[in-house]
Amino acid sequence: MLYSVRMRAAEGGAHECGGQHISGAERLLREECLEDITKKMIQRALTHSRGKADFINLTIETVKDEAITEVPLLPITTCPVDSVDSGREVAKKLLLSAGITQKAVEQAFYELDHLQTSMRGAMLVDMITGNRLDALAERGVRVSRMDIADEKSFCVWLTSQGLENMHVREALVLAAKVAAAPQIVAELCWSDDPDYVTGYITADQRYHRITKLKEMGDWQGGRVFFVKPDADIAKLIQYLQYQPVLVTANEEMIR
Ligand code: PML
Numbered sequence: 001m002l003y004s005v006r007m008r009a010a011e012g013g014a015h016e017c018g019g020q021h022i023s024g025a026e027r028l029l030r031e032e033c034l035e036d037i038t039k040k041m042i043q044r045a046l047t048h049s050r051g052k053a054d055f056i057n058l059t060i061e062t063v064k065d066e067a068i069t070e071v072p073l074l075p076i077t078t079c080p081v082d083s084v085d086s087g088r089e090v091a092k093k094l095l096l097s098a099g100i101t102q103k104a105v106e107q108a109f110y111e112l113d114h115l116q117t118s119m120r121g122a123m124l125v126d127m128i129t130g131n132r133l134d135a136l137a138e139r140g141v142r143v144s145r146m147d148i149a150d151e152k153s154f155c156v157w158l159t160s161q162g163l164e165n166m167h168v169r170e171a172l173v174l175a176a177k178v179a180a181a182p183q184i185v186a187e188l189c190w191s192d193d194p195d196y197v198t199g200y201i202t203a204d205q206r207y208h209r210i211t212k213l214k215e216m217g218d219w220q221g222g223r224v225f226f227v228k229p230d231a232d233i234a235k236l237i238q239y240l241q242y243q244p245v246l247v248t249a250n251e252e253m254i255r
Helices: 031-046 084-097 102-113 151-160 166-179 233-242
Strands: 002-011 020-029 055-063 069-072 076-079 122-126 146-148 184-190 199-203 206-210 222-227 245-248
Touching (some): 020 031, 020 146, 020 166, 031 055, 069 166, 084 102, 102 122, 102 184, 102 222, 122 233, 146 166, 166 184, 166 199, 166 206
Parallel strands (some): 069 245
Antiparallel strands (some): 002 020, 002 055, 184 199
16 A cells, blocks of 8 residues: 655735745655654755745555556656757657647746746646646646556666656656547646756657756746547546556666
């Protein structure tokens, strides 16, 4: 049996009372890891580059083994760029080649650039029309209940690739769960941490890191999932929020 551990932290009160989102975390853990990891989550909420949380919600629930599905880790490509403009150009090209329309691509960038506050979750956007498909405003759809199956090998492999940081580790797990949803064609993401400018596109079952998708010091960030026009949105949201998923790495990737 594993435990789903979910943390969300805000400053200025709870998210639902208008607090500013500071940090969130999602893990599926064995019992013996609970104390250590939850302590680290709390420390993170209290010492984050976005501020010091005065609201921390930590939820721990058991997850039955038979409920868990496995999905593959995505292969990674890093695209080094020297400006936000060139990073966004690369991102847009990748999205267009995945079949997202120009209109939907421009709409997604517009939405991320014009957030009033940072998003806790992701926007679901129609890949053809660019229309928003969820009704969750700036909260968005939070992808929950996922983790890497073999954390030790994963961390050793990330270090060997020069990628050992919390952003990459968590984004790779989330992106793998999202890419496994048959209704989703691509994802666009950049961080809401003011000191982290690398973002990514997932498309064609690959994680494309782009080293600059926003300016240093920018507090706005979030995720857009591009969804097929005929998708069952309720079913998709149910999968993203509730289906427990372990991400498994291909032996060759992490050897
Ligand atoms: C986040 O941490 O909020 C998103 C991180 C996106 C990029 C992670 C990477 O460097 O691959």
